[in-house]
Amino acid sequence: MPRPLLYALSASTLVPLVLAGCAPTHVADIGTPVAVSHPIGAYSHEFRWGNNADVVYLVDNAAGTDPGRVDFDLNVTVPDLGRMFGFVNLEVTCVVGGEASAADTHERLSEDYSGEFEFPMWCAVPEGTDHVTIEIDHHDEHLRFEGVVG
Numbered sequence: 001m002p003r004p005l006l007y008a009l010s011a012s013t014l015v016p017l018v019l020a021g022c023a024p025t026h027v028a029d030i031g032t033p034v035a036v037s038h039p040i041g042a043y044s045h046e047f048r049w050g051n052n053a054d055v056v057y058l059v060d061n062a063a064g065t066d067p068g069r070v071d072f073d074l075n076v077t078v079p080d081l082g083r084m085f086g087f088v089n090l091e092v093t094c095v096v097g098g099e100a101s102a103a104d105t106h107e108r109l110s111e112d113y114s115g116e117f118e119f120p121m122w123c124a125v126p127e128g129t130d131h132v133t134i135e136i137d138h139h140d141e142h143l144r145f146e147g148v149v150g
Contacts (some may be wrong), residue, residue, distance in 0.1 A: 027145075030060065038052060057074070057075070069122055077115075078117065092134065095134075131146070
């Protein structure tokens with residue numbers, strides 16, 4: 001018995017399942033806050049559907065301070081989630097013309113329960129850069145802030 005329909009159905013149901021497991025990319029202009037929902041609770045067995053709180057990320061004040069460098073502030077507001085919220089695995093990169101460079105900061109990236117956290121950061125960029133994309137990978141989330149360098 002021919003099975004092309006079975007294979008077609010299998011392929012059509014597999015693609016949405018694969019895509020559903022990917023973390024979304026949150027896109028905003030520099031200066032615009034982005035809220036990312038996180039479950040409340042210390043352990044996964046405490047997580048309840050709809051019992052979430054928003055962690056708010058904001059990239060602001062992107063400015064060319066020296067030739068070949070863009071400085072900016074990353075602000076993260078963390079509500080009480082009932083557990084520690086870590087910044088140790090925070091990855092920030094700047095992208096200009098398809099070229100990426102890792103952001104750096106003098107701040108200690110650690111963890112805390114809640115609060116407002118400001119990380120002054122900078123990236124190496126080509127001289128004369130007037131537009132930058134700042135990408136953040138954190139807690140299985142991907143955020144992208146785009147805008148003009150002041």
